[in-house]
Amino acid sequence: MIRTTVLAGAALALLLPAAALAAPSTADFLAKASASDKFEVAAGKLAETHGGSAAVKRFGRHMVTDHTKSTHMVEHAAITSDQHTPPPQLTDDQKAMIADLQGKRGKAFDDAYIADQKKAHDEALHLMQDYAQNGGDPKLKATAAKIVPVVQEHIEMLNKLSG
Numbered sequence: 001m002i003r004t005t006v007l008a009g010a011a012l013a014l015l016l017p018a019a020a021l022a023a024p025s026t027a028d029f030l031a032k033a034s035a036s037d038k039f040e041v042a043a044g045k046l047a048e049t050h051g052g053s054a055a056v057k058r059f060g061r062h063m064v065t066d067h068t069k070s071t072h073m074v075e076h077a078a079i080t081s082d083q084h085t086p087p088p089q090l091t092d093d094q095k096a097m098i099a100d101l102q103g104k105r106g107k108a109f110d111d112a113y114i115a116d117q118k119k120a121h122d123e124a125l126h127l128m129q130d131y132a133q134n135g136g137d138p139k140l141k142a143t144a145a146k147i148v149p150v151v152q153e154h155i156e157m158l159n160k161l162s163g
Contacts (some may be wrong), residue, residue, distance in 0.1 A: 024134070027132045038088035
């Protein structure tokens, strides 16, 4: 009986779109978005000083600018929706990436930074897309939808950097 129920549940999960299975809560979205932006700003500042190539340094400056802007966009939408925005807290994974980057310079920094950025931007894109489609707060959904193309642009820039 249990096996049949588990198999039926697994079959149903395959039929439903992934987004329908994992709609992020507003609190989860706010925490993850703020952590993502905090990481991007910190890593971008490191790129400006530790990067080996001018292109990585420029990309780092661009990340500081864009992610500071997206932080303000999310905070504004949250305030106008009477949502509480928690202070940004880096995840353990983000803390480890920053610590690793702090010990690198030049090409070694560039390689690690680009790899970290690809991972972080893939996660950010999925977060923004999921919330834009399935989130619970209309103003935050609209803000996430505005941020999606910016994150996609960052991914394109990263692909050119690593190409």
